Amino acid sequence: MVRDAWVALAVAAASTVSLWDLWRTPATGAFVKTTTFPMALAALMLVLALVLLGATLRDRARRARPAPGGSGATVRVMLLVAFTALYIGALPWLGYLVSSAVYFGAASLAFGNRDALSIVIAMIVVPLALMLFFEKYMIVLLPSAGLFG
Amino acid sequence: MSKLARLFWTAVFLSSTLWLGAAQAQGYPSKPITLIVTWPAGGSTDVIARLFAEPLGEALGQPVAVVNRAGGGGSLGTMAALDAPKDGYTILMTTSGNHVLTPLKKDVGYTYQNFVPIGQLVAATIMLAVRADSKWKTLDDFVKDAKANPGKYTFGAVPNGMPQLTLNGLEKAAGIKLVHIPQKGGAPGAKALLAGDVDVLPANAATVASNLKAGKMRALAMFGEQRDPAFPDVPTAKEQGYAVFGSPFVGVAVAKGVPQPVIDKLSAAVEKVAKSADFQAKAEKTATVITYLPAKAFGAVWARDWNTYAPMLKGK
Amino acid sequence: MIDLVLGAFAEVLSAQTLGLIAIGLVVGIVIGAIPGLNVPLAVAIALPITFKLSPIGGLAMLVGIYKGGTYGGSISAVLINVPGTPAAAATALDGAPLTRQGKAGKALRMSLYASIIAEILSDIALILFAVPIAFVALKVGPPETFSIGLFALALIGVLSEGNMLKGLMAGVLGLFLSTFGVDPLTGDFRLTFGVYELSGGWSFIALVIGVFAVAEALIQVERRGVKPISTGKVRLSEPQHRLDREDWRRALPAIARSAPIGVLIGAIPGLGAAVSAYLNYGLTRNLSKHPERFGQGAIEGVAAAEAGNNAVTASTFVPLLTLGVPGDVITAIMLGAFIVHGLVPGPALFEKESAFVAAFFVMMIVTTLLHLVIGRIGLPLFVQTTRVSNKLLFPAIMVLSVTGVFVATNSFFDIFAMLGFGVLGYVMVKSGFPVAPLLIGFILGPLIEVGLRQSMIMSRGGLDIFFTRPISAVFLALAALTVLTVAWRERRAARRSRASDGDSG
Numbered sequence: 001m002v003r004d005a006w007v008a009l010a011v012a013a014a015s016t017v018s019l020w021d022l023w024r025t026p027a028t029g030a031f032v033k034t035t036t037f038p039m040a041l042a043a044l045m046l047v048l049a050l051v052l053l054g055a056t057l058r059d060r061a062r063r064a065r066p067a068p069g070g071s072g073a074t075v076r077v078m079l080l081v082a083f084t085a086l087y088i089g090a091l092p093w094l095g096y097l098v099s100s101a102v103y104f105g106a107a108s109l110a111f112g113n114r115d116a117l118s119i120v121i122a123m124i125v126v127p128l129a130l131m132l133f134f135e136k137y138m139i140v141l142l143p144s145a146g147l148f149g
Numbered sequence: 150m151s152k153l154a155r156l157f158w159t160a161v162f163l164s165s166t167l168w169l170g171a172a173q174a175q176g177y178p179s180k181p182i183t184l185i186v187t188w189p190a191g192g193s194t195d196v197i198a199r200l201f202a203e204p205l206g207e208a209l210g211q212p213v214a215v216v217n218r219a220g221g222g223g224s225l226g227t228m229a230a231l232d233a234p235k236d237g238y239t240i241l242m243t244t245s246g247n248h249v250l251t252p253l254k255k256d257v258g259y260t261y262q263n264f265v266p267i268g269q270l271v272a273a274t275i276m277l278a279v280r281a282d283s284k285w286k287t288l289d290d291f292v293k294d295a296k297a298n299p300g301k302y303t304f305g306a307v308p309n310g311m312p313q314l315t316l317n318g319l320e321k322a323a324g325i326k327l328v329h330i331p332q333k334g335g336a337p338g339a340k341a342l343l344a345g346d347v348d349v350l351p352a353n354a355a356t357v358a359s360n361l362k363a364g365k366m367r368a369l370a371m372f373g374e375q376r377d378p379a380f381p382d383v384p385t386a387k388e389q390g391y392a393v394f395g396s397p398f399v400g401v402a403v404a405k406g407v408p409q410p411v412i413d414k415l416s417a418a419v420e421k422v423a424k425s426a427d428f429q430a431k432a433e434k435t436a437t438v439i440t441y442l443p444a445k446a447f448g449a450v451w452a453r454d455w456n457t458y459a460p461m462l463k464g465k
Numbered sequence: 466m467i468d469l470v471l472g473a474f475a476e477v478l479s480a481q482t483l484g485l486i487a488i489g490l491v492v493g494i495v496i497g498a499i500p501g502l503n504v505p506l507a508v509a510i511a512l513p514i515t516f517k518l519s520p521i522g523g524l525a526m527l528v529g530i531y532k533g534g535t536y537g538g539s540i541s542a543v544l545i546n547v548p549g550t551p552a553a554a555a556t557a558l559d560g561a562p563l564t565r566q567g568k569a570g571k572a573l574r575m576s577l578y579a580s581i582i583a584e585i586l587s588d589i590a591l592i593l594f595a596v597p598i599a600f601v602a603l604k605v606g607p608p609e610t611f612s613i614g615l616f617a618l619a620l621i622g623v624l625s626e627g628n629m630l631k632g633l634m635a636g637v638l639g640l641f642l643s644t645f646g647v648d649p650l651t652g653d654f655r656l657t658f659g660v661y662e663l664s665g666g667w668s669f670i671a672l673v674i675g676v677f678a679v680a681e682a683l684i685q686v687e688r689r690g691v692k693p694i695s696t697g698k699v700r701l702s703e704p705q706h707r708l709d710r711e712d713w714r715r716a717l718p719a720i721a722r723s724a725p726i727g728v729l730i731g732a733i734p735g736l737g738a739a740v741s742a743y744l745n746y747g748l749t750r751n752l753s754k755h756p757e758r759f760g761q762g763a764i765e766g767v768a769a770a771e772a773g774n775n776a777v778t779a780s781t782f783v784p785l786l787t788l789g790v791p792g793d794v795i796t797a798i799m800l801g802a803f804i805v806h807g808l809v810p811g812p813a814l815f816e817k818e819s820a821f822v823a824a825f826f827v828m829m830i831v832t833t834l835l836h837l838v839i840g841r842i843g844l845p846l847f848v849q850t851t852r853v854s855n856k857l858l859f860p861a862i863m864v865l866s867v868t869g870v871f872v873a874t875n876s877f878f879d880i881f882a883m884l885g886f887g888v889l890g891y892v893m894v895k896s897g898f899p900v901a902p903l904l905i906g907f908i909l910g911p912l913i914e915v916g917l918r919q920s921m922i923m924s925r926g927g928l929d930i931f932f933t934r935p936i937s938a939v940f941l942a943l944a945a946l947t948v949l950t951v952a953w954r955e956r957r958a959a960r961r962s963r964a965s966d967g968d969s970g
Contacts, residue, residue, distance in 0.1 A: 003896045011634065018641070021656060029331075029651045031921035037914045038644035038656060041637055048634045055630070073687035080686045080863075081888060084679075088867060088880045100868075104860050111686055113856035126861050130868055138510045139214050140872050141181055189794070190509040196801040199513050216875050217509070220665020221647055221654075228661060229875070254652065258661060303923065308652035330607075330922050331650040333915060336797070340734060340790045344603040346923065359789035359811025431516075434807035 008053040015046040080110050096142040100127035177411050178211040183239045187226030187247040189219040193335075193355050194399055196435055197271060198242040204428050208418040222309075223247020224257035231259050231404045237411035240267070241404075245311050245397040249454045253462040254309055261451040262405075265412060268419040269400035269442035269450060271432075274354040274377045275315045276368045277386075278361065280342060288370040288389045291349065292323045299326040305338040305347035307331070312338075312351035314461055315372050315395025322391045342366065353397065354380065358436040372396070379438060398454075400447050416444050473823035476521055477831050485522045486832050489529020490839045496530070497537020498847070500547045500678040500862050501869030503670060504534030505794045512801055520806040521824045527799050528832050532584060532778045535738055536840065539576040539771055544569060544850045547681045547862065551673045552738035552774035554904055555746040558624075559759060559766030564694060569848050570706020572767050575716060577840045578708075579768040580775035583724040584833045587779035590728045591786075592826045598780065599787035602732045607923060608930050610735065611916030612940035614909045617740055619947040620747035621902040626756065629955050631898045639906020640913070642667050649911065650918050662878035667886075671879045672907060674866045675886025676893070676900050682859045683891040694851040701845050708764075716768035719749045723769045727776025732783040734792035735912055738774040743905050745773030751950070779829050785810045786822070 019042045027033035087103035094102075101123040108119050134140045184205075186198045198215050206213040218226035227247045233239035243264070252260045277288065285291040295302050306313035308331045320327060330347050332338040335356035342350040343365065350357070350366075354377060360366040361380065370386040371377055372395040386393045401419050403412065422428050423441035432439050442450065476482065489511075496507040507530050515523025538550030543560035556576055563572040590598065605613070618636065625632020645656045646666030657663040700706070708716075723745035730741040749769035750759045759766050784792040789811025791797035803810050808818055815822055850858075870880045893900055924930035932938050 007892065007896050007898075011638070018656060021658065025655050026653070028653050029648070029918065031926045032918040034648045034651050034653050034655055037917070038641060041641040041644065045634065045637050045641060048630065048637060052630055052634065076686045077683050077891065080683060081884065084863060084867070084884050084887075085881070088877060088884065091867075091871075091880075092877065096868075100864050104864055107860035107863055108856055111856040111859055113854075115856075118857060122857055122861070126864055130864070134868070134872060135181075139181070139212050140510060141183060141214050141216075142868070143871065144180075190505070190512075190798050192797070196804065199801065200516070200805065203513060203516075215513075218875055221661070222652060222664075225662065225665045225876075255654065257664070308650060328922060328925075330919055333649045333911075336790045337734065340603070340784070340788060341606070343788055343790075344606050346606045346919075359809040359813055362809070363789075363811055363813035363816075365812050431805065435801075435804040436809060 187223035222251035235406035489526035493530035493533025494537035497534035501865035555770035562762035583772035583776035607919035614913035636902035643910025671883035676890030679887025680890025723772035731777025731780035742774035
């Protein structure tokens with residue numbers, strides 16, 4: 001599969017960068033050094049990735065399979081990742097309640113929910129219940145809104 | 150812009166910051182306070198912090214939430230305390246490890262001078278423990294044996310923690326050479342000693358207290374100026390001829406830049422709790438003796454330890 | 466002696482203590498079942514509450530949370546294929562397929578009963594054999610830790626059969642990720658790439674929630690508008706939700722093997738419930754005459770994993786009570802609950818506080834029995850989760866995941882790391898990489914590395930230490946045997962598939 005080749009390349013690249021970083025890290029400690037174990041693993045990962053790459057390229061000729069499709073699916077996955085990243089970024093600014101509620105609504109839409117009532121109710125109930133549980137009952141503080149002071 | 154105008158604006162600025170500061174202190178604390186612990190939940194520092202948080206919250210009139218931010222030799226939690234808004238709503242339960250030893254060993258983005266002392270709670274004792282069936286009865290027995298067999302005997306300790314540094318001090322003072330088998334924590338070290346994987350164990354008294362009391366381990370020495378009231382039978386290393394000391398502290402600090410009125414309020418609350426009989430009794434049950442020091446003296450401890458350990462750790 | 470036991474029963478069977486156990490169990494099961502919230506965190510948060518209770522009452526609540534939470538993770542693992550705790554990840558491998566086949570009740574029942582049987586065995590082992598088990602645990606030093614770690618790692622091979630290369634890659638990646646941050650043996654920084662948050666290494670919680678909960682959400686969002694598995698009310702009494710004789714015939718041998726192994730794993734500091742669950746799952750699959758059933762909804766897979774993870778819940782107290790040394794995160798936190806009441810766990814406790822120790826033992830048993838009752842009452846409720854639409858369920862899981870990581874680590878870096886691991890898990894699943902070896906590698910990495918390096922210092926650089934210590938030698942041999950059998954089977958399977966390829970092409 002073509003995807004395997006990309007994954008193998010990514011793993012190979014990551015292992016090479018790590019190996020380079022470890023190479024420059026001073027090796028301290030007795031007998032087995034700080035860098036020995038991670039370097040061995042990074043090297044092993046590099047080898048395995050190259051083997052996978054080789055196997056994929058050899059296999060491609062034999063059985064070329066079409067990638068399972070639907071581009072809308074990929075867009076939704078990327079959308080959900082983007083929403084989540086925005087949510088995490090917004091937490092210290094908008095505070096827990098507001099950002100969680102907005103995120104919940106957006107995520108529910110991404111999952112195909114078109115029932116406005118259930119979204120609105122859950123948007124309010126889920127963050128509020130969590131907030132009450134943690135802050136009031138467990139005395140664990142959640143992010144507060146930096147923007148509103 | 151004329152001189153007068155500049156003066157005017159300076160005055161406005163100064164008075165407004167003063168006013169804001171005072172207002173903050175007057176209202177302080179108006180919301181829950183976060184107490185950062187730089188070690189994992191369940192450790193000796195964490196237990197003291199959790200015991201301390203409740204009466205401190207009562208003294209301040211707002212709940213105090215304990216947050217564990219472990220990792221990086223305690224530097225993660227310490228940095229978090231430094232990065233938080235300097236309003237006194239984030240305070241740090243600081244220890245020798247994260248406060249002095251870690252920044253000495255590596256540039257982690259802060260030193261003890263980035264913090265203002267509030268008060269010391271604990272000055273722990275480091276003991277040198279052996280198994281109960283060990284052939285060494287006194288520190289002298291051990292030193293003589295180790296001198297005759299350099300590089301033969303092993304000790305377990307967390308790398309570059311206070312126990313290891315203290316034992317390094319003993320090696321130097323007694324002219325002996327031991328092999329360090331690094332441990333991941335106090336508890337794994339205690340297990341390694343019991344199992345015979347290491348020969349001696351320098352450790353915080355609290356870590357080995359139960360095994361000492363049960364007679365499974367024996368303490369050859371403790372590295373304090375005076376004997377520990379909890380273990381009156383254990384002689385100090387100094388009594389036995391080796392002036393080696395190791396006393397890790399636990400105390401409260403805030404980042405520099407927190408308004409003075411807030412610091413005053415915090416210091417008063419910490420002192421009140423640390424001196425309360427109820428808190429001391431509870432702490433004693435955890436094999437920890439509360440050794441309260443006010444802010445100034447606590448700051449002196451920081452400087453003392455920094456200067457003591459700098460030559461041992463810097464550039465290592 | 467009789468007085469002691471009677472006194473213990475009187476103390477534990479008081480309304481207050483029973484109530485605290487029940488609260489602990491309910492909280493534990495719920496927190497364990499909710500992806501994002503984790504058991505050590507729940508125990509840590511509940512710790513200050515116990516300061517105000519009687520020693521037994523406080524510990525009863527914590528033990529309830531611990532036992533309930535270790536079991537609770539399996540509920541979400543079975544019902545929505547998102548393990549609520551890392552220890553339940555092995556349960557999902559066969560539990561989730563059963564749910565998709567409409568047999569959720571079967572899997573849930575089995576995970577409850579296997580958990581309870583293993584817990585009772587673990588309680589009994591703690592009470593009767595604490596001292597001999599501790600003796601064995603003490604024999605497990607650095608070389609043994611290394612060898613046991615290697616053996617557990619070799620079992621990853623079993624989990625990746627038919628997909629060896631990708632399984633190996635995932636396992637090595639897990640090991641590698643565990644080496645980031647401060648080197649535990651020198652205190653030096655490695656692989657931090659100048660990011661100070663990385664000096665603590667990758668957060669375990671972020672990794673677990675990322676590759677399981679977030680990745681599953683990303684997979685589900687692809688398939689918009691999937692109908693819930695069940696539409697009407699789910700009735701547990703229907704035959705597809707019941708365990709029949711055939712199920713028990715398959716599961717009982719798995720439980721009988723997994724529970725004692727789990728008890729021993731629990732007693733060894735550093736291994737824990739997740740390792741036990743995977744090791745027993747892998748072992749059961751390796752010994753099965755029909756390994757191909759596994760991953761397709763094999764009831765004995767659920768039984769092995771759940772018996773494996775709950776079998777540690779009492780034996781983890783062995784090192785704490787007999788040596789005064791906590792063996793894992795949860796007992797480390799509970800140590801606080803002991804000493805706050807002036808009870809310093811360790812050998813002295815048995816002599817000086819025998820009444821307390823007796824009450825503690827009785828409390829363990831009572832907690833297990835109450836666990837059965839509360840778990841059984843909960844089953845018909847839990848199973849209704851299959852009626853909730855993904856459109857609301859997964860957004861809620863995402864909010865919970867973010868909240869859970871924040872509450873546990875207080876670090877936005879770790880929350881972003883969770884999202885990154887979610888994407889990683891998604892890509893892995895999409896490209897046919899098994900996720901389980903990643904998790905196991907991450908848990909075993911520090912054990913193997915620290916064991917290796919400490920051993921080498923002990924032997925002053927000689928490798929013979931791994932072969933001259935008997936326990937270590939045995940596990941090395943077992944590891945080699947596992948690798949050989951897996952390699953042999955893999956070869957045979959490859960040859961067979963090549964032969965069939967030749968026929969068709």
